[in-house]
Amino acid sequence: MTKIFDDDLDAEFGTRAIHAGQRPDPLSGAIMTPIYQTSTYVQEALGENKGYEYARGRNPTREALERNIAALEGVRYGFAFSSGMGAIDSIMKLVSAGDHFVVGENVYGGTFRLFDKILSRMGMTFSYVDTRDVNRIAEAMRPNTKAVLVETPTNPLMRLTDLEAAAEAAHAGGALLIVDNTFATPYFQRPFELGADIVWHSTTKYLNGHSDMVGGIVLVNDDDLAARLQFILNASGAVPGPMDAWLALRGTKTLHLRMQRHDENGRTIAAWLAEHMGETNVFYPGLPSHPQYELAARQMRGFGGMISVETGSQERAAQVLGRVRVFSLAESLGGVESLISHPASMTHASVELDRRTALGITPGLIRLSCGVEDVGDLLADLEQAIA
Incomplete structure (x- = not known):
């Protein structure tokens, strides 16, 4: 061992x-x-x-x-x-x-x-x-x-x-x-x-x-x-x-450096999304509006770069997923490059529809893995995709 x-x-x-x-x-x-x-x-x-x-x-x-x-x-x-x-x-x-x-x-x-x-x-x-x-x-x-x-x-x-x-x-x-x-x-x-x-x-x-x-x-x-x-x-x-x-x-060897940047970008992007999509539609434990924000602040020393967003429909989600240029439509997460995915048809496709629905994994939900690029470019990409 x-x-x-x-x-x-x-x-x-x-x-x-x-x-x-x-x-x-x-x-x-x-x-x-x-x-x-x-x-x-x-x-x-x-x-x-x-x-x-x-x-x-x-x-x-x-x-x-x-x-x-x-x-x-x-x-x-x-x-x-x-x-x-x-x-x-x-x-x-x-x-x-x-x-x-x-x-x-x-x-x-x-x-x-x-x-x-x-x-x-x-x-x-x-x-x-x-x-x-x-x-x-x-x-x-x-x-x-x-x-x-x-x-x-x-x-x-x-x-x-x-x-x-x-x-x-x-x-x-x-x-x-x-x-x-x-x-x-x-x-x-x-x-x-x-x-x-x-x-x-x-x-x-x-x-x-x-x-x-x-x-x-x-x-x-x-x-x-x-x-x-x-x-x-x-x-x-x-x-x-x-x-x-x-x-x-x-x-x-670079985990501590990368996680700091993932966290910085995640916080900035989550705040921007909350402003443009509505706080209740953005799932990120680093937002004060998150119902478990106090637990996150106590239990974690940072919030990272993972964000989920409810767009309202599969058509709306598909529009965003199809228009991003800096974010890449792909499964997985945690890389230096920013990824965007559709949980209902990708990471959780093996979960039955009624179970996904009960959990809140809707056809309109998208998930972002915010990488370590310049955050201004990521925000501009999301702005043109969501507009």
Whole structure:
């Protein structure tokens, strides 16, 4: 298993982002961790090796990434996977048929699809609740509940869960709290400090930040959970290649810089949209009009660049999506370039229509991932698209 170096938690965030979990290459002195593009490792003798046997189990490039992100989240162990869905699928292998889970009703569409279309056929049961109200978490707990699983902020409605209260509710029922921290990143939100037991990310998004790889990562601080996840990682094999691990590690070095700019642009664009589209039509936790603004200000150190907007109809949404020029119509998020998408037909297309409607994921809803371009150009692009 990949445990961080003992001194990786002593520095400030930006220093950890650049240095944690990696040391200059002992062979050449290379400042960047090499891409160990190998499938196997030569044994020194029967039963003797340098700690590496087969690359599915361990790879030095992947381990540097795992140590780095673990240090950013403030924990000891990280496990990198081939995608964010590979990460959550591997987390779910910690449990068994017959186990129950309380899940935030507005989780990412792919997470809902995994639970509803695959794991439910294998004997697991799921109760979807509005985790904005922690009392609903407590009411949904059962004797066989193994975990409470939440996203905060949610995709795409930007709803928040009070993580400290959710942890108390989960632990009172003998369950774990599992948090998808993809939108906020460890730069803006530290779930372990609020009681989380497991945190995962799609490293494809902000951690990588350059839209050039797909990956996921799971973080834990508990020795037993770490040992079990290492076994699952090796047994199931949903691991990233060394090039993808290297690209994500390259990305985390600028995470603190990029997140500051995403946040600046997000706040400015959200305020502009609220003025032009109406406050109730703009979903952004950094707006004082957001119903959970005070929780966001308390739980997060920034609000990021994710914004959703209700345009009123699919025709209106299509007009905006078809006229943008700096924003690009594409799935995914968190890259340096600004993206715009249509959740109902893209990220949440696998969610049934009646469920989408009940949640508020309407045909007129669009989602913006504000990049790090000059904000004046982004505003001008939106102005001409919305006009």
